[in-house]
Amino acid sequence: MEARPVPSLQAHGITSGYGGVPVIRDVSIAVGPGEVVAIIGPNGAGKSTLLKSLVGILKLDTGTILLGDDDVSGRPPEELARRGVGYVPQVNDIFEPLTVLENLEMGGYLLSSAQVRARVGEVGDVFPQLPPMLRRRADKLSGGERKMLAIARVLMLDPKVLILDEPTANLSPKLADSLLREHVRRLAGLGKAVLLVEQRARAALQVADWTSVLVSGSVRLEGKPAELLQRQDFEELFLGAGTDLAASEETNMEET
Amino acid sequence: MDLYVAAFGFGLVGMSVIAIAAVGFTMQFGITNMINLAYGEVMISSAYVAYYVNKAGITIWVGMIAGALFGAVFSFLLNRFVYAPFQRKGTSHIGMVIVSLAVSLMIANLLLPIVGYYSVSYQDTTGGLLRAGGIVLTTNQIAIIGVAVVLMLLIHGLLRYTRLGKAMRATAANPTLARNCGIPTQRVIDSVWLITGALCGLAGVVAAMDSDSFAISNGAGFLITALAAAVLGGAGQPYGAMIGAVIIGMITELSAAAWAPEYKEVVAFGILVLVMVLRPQGLLSKRGALAAAG
Ligand SMILES: Nc1ncnc2c1ncn2[C@@H]1O[C@H](COP(=O)(O)OP(=O)(O)OP(=O)(O)O)[C@@H](O)[C@H]1O
Ligand SMILES: [Mg+2]
Numbered sequence: 001m002e003a004r005p006v007p008s009l010q011a012h013g014i015t016s017g018y019g020g021v022p023v024i025r026d027v028s029i030a031v032g033p034g035e036v037v038a039i040i041g042p043n044g045a046g047k048s049t050l051l052k053s054l055v056g057i058l059k060l061d062t063g064t065i066l067l068g069d070d071d072v073s074g075r076p077p078e079e080l081a082r083r084g085v086g087y088v089p090q091v092n093d094i095f096e097p098l099t100v101l102e103n104l105e106m107g108g109y110l111l112s113s114a115q116v117r118a119r120v121g122e123v124g125d126v127f128p129q130l131p132p133m134l135r136r137r138a139d140k141l142s143g144g145e146r147k148m149l150a151i152a153r154v155l156m157l158d159p160k161v162l163i164l165d166e167p168t169a170n171l172s173p174k175l176a177d178s179l180l181r182e183h184v185r186r187l188a189g190l191g192k193a194v195l196l197v198e199q200r201a202r203a204a205l206q207v208a209d210w211t212s213v214l215v216s217g218s219v220r221l222e223g224k225p226a227e228l229l230q231r232q233d234f235e236e237l238f239l240g241a242g243t244d245l246a247a248s249e250e251t252n253m254e255e256t
Numbered sequence: 257m258d259l260y261v262a263a264f265g266f267g268l269v270g271m272s273v274i275a276i277a278a279v280g281f282t283m284q285f286g287i288t289n290m291i292n293l294a295y296g297e298v299m300i301s302s303a304y305v306a307y308y309v310n311k312a313g314i315t316i317w318v319g320m321i322a323g324a325l326f327g328a329v330f331s332f333l334l335n336r337f338v339y340a341p342f343q344r345k346g347t348s349h350i351g352m353v354i355v356s357l358a359v360s361l362m363i364a365n366l367l368l369p370i371v372g373y374y375s376v377s378y379q380d381t382t383g384g385l386l387r388a389g390g391i392v393l394t395t396n397q398i399a400i401i402g403v404a405v406v407l408m409l410l411i412h413g414l415l416r417y418t419r420l421g422k423a424m425r426a427t428a429a430n431p432t433l434a435r436n437c438g439i440p441t442q443r444v445i446d447s448v449w450l451i452t453g454a455l456c457g458l459a460g461v462v463a464a465m466d467s468d469s470f471a472i473s474n475g476a477g478f479l480i481t482a483l484a485a486a487v488l489g490g491a492g493q494p495y496g497a498m499i500g501a502v503i504i505g506m507i508t509e510l511s512a513a514a515w516a517p518e519y520k521e522v523v524a525f526g527i528l529v530l531v532m533v534l535r536p537q538g539l540l541s542k543r544g545a546l547a548a549a550g
Pocket of ligand 1: 044047050090
């Protein structure tokens with residue numbers, strides 16, 4: 001059995017929340033180059049809270065975050081961005097009143113204008129639907145185009161670590177599937193560490209190398225997808241927590 | 257009729273003055289979320305800075321630059337040492353309005369013993385008179401219009417074409433996402449206070465130039481007029497503020513001709529109240545505020 005790679009980003013025992021009330025408790029998670037780690041769990045489990053803590057938006061009550069060997073706990077989001085951590089939030093993931101091109105330029109804010117131009121071309125190759133609409137206002141995009149823009153924006157800086165919060169929410173099953181299989185897998189193939197939250201458990205298990213199940217703010221279960229699927233308590237945990245594994249199956253067209 | 261043609265000329269000057277003031281005011285709100293009620297007092301303080309420069313025998317155009325610099329530095333410090341610390345503590349929107357009101361009163365009361373309550377005016381030639389089809393303006397008034405046009409074009413260029421300006425719009429639209437992009441939003445906000453503070457200072461000087469004399473008590477009127485134009489155009493929207501300035505500037509001068517010049521600010525205030533009742537979101541509507549610039 002393959003060993004997991006040396007982590008690019010890891011969190012140890014982090015506790016955080018809003019206004020002094022912890023939402024996630026003592027959570028540890030790691031993701032290494034070339035690896036896709038999926039976090040699944042019911043609504044309100046604290047998945048987004050975990051990601052916001054990892055990228056410096058939320059202050060940690062306890063715990064440490066390591067980027068490579070460096071302790072980056074408590075560092076501000078702009079520093080993490082500079083150091084190669086890219087984050088696409090679940091909501092408010094683009095600058096709505098700016099044009100598509102301006103969104104990409106802001107994604108590449110840290111680059112020179114020549115580099116920005118080159119990167120716009122490169123991410124345009126990855127998401128061919130974007131180049132024809134560079135002058136459009138971002139709030140005029142469809143749900144799918146909008147997600148592509150949000151991901152293209154984060155790719156502008158060519159991050160080492162990619163953190164995606166429910167990238168497939170609001171996408172058609174077909175689009176969601178192609179996003180996960182083509183783009184997410186391809187990015188991992190390029191050596192990026194990809195950490196993503198995914199509502200649909202089956203889809204997550206198909207794309208991930210490692211999966212953590214977050215329930216009520218703690219990691220209840222983690223492991224390789226194949227192992228998780230064999231475990232008796234996996235489905236129980238989901239059913240008990242109110243997430244219907246079968247329902248998420250229905251939304252996934254290419255179920256095997 | 258001639259009276260109204262002349263008033264139209266004054267309206268052009270009035271709208272220029274208001275536009276400079278209102279754009280600065282509305283950008284402070286649009287990007288930093290700050291309804292800065294001390295804006296009028298910073299304007300009048302800057303007008304006095306220009307007054308002392310001018311009194312030393314230097315042309316008012318240099319005084320204007322001094323006023324702009326003063327306004328920039330003063331506004332920057334005001335944010336750094338008063339507003340930003342309160343905002344960081346999580347003070348509510350209404351709380352911040354009250355803080356700025358307190359700052360406004362403090363400036364007025366600190367200024368009073370220095371400058372006195374009496375009216376002063378700049379000592380400068382107003383320049384020759386220029387006539388065109390019933391409109392009579394001094395060269396200074398024409399220059400004020402020119403300054404305003406250039407400033408509006410510069411603001412447009414800044415927001416639409418520069419990296420800093422786009423970062424300002426991005427910060428206005430989504431400050432958290434801006435930070436996730438690596439944009440140093442603190443520095444962006446500092447620049448906003450410097451730039452809008454310069455507009456505020458400049459507006460104070462041109463407003464003082466445009467009236468025969470000015471006194472410390474004019475600060476409130478300056479604020480109301482800028483506020484009225486900003487709200488009319490849609491709070492936080494620079495282009496809206498420009499449109500608002502055109503409308504308020506024209507209406508106040510025409511009403512001054514038809515009625516009495518003393519009531520200009522009452523008219524501006526009346527428009528403000530009407531807008532609040534009829535179209536509180538302003539002419540350029542809803543979402544996006546400043547970020548939508550362009
Ligand atoms: N800004 C906030 N302020 C206060 N509480 C919040 C805030 N955001 C989230 N919460 C609370 O924290 C808990 C976890 O929310 P979180 O968004 O992390 O869940 P999630 O697992 O991402 O859910 P979903 O699958 O619906 O996105 C919820 O109880 C939520 O109400
Ligand atoms: Mg979430």
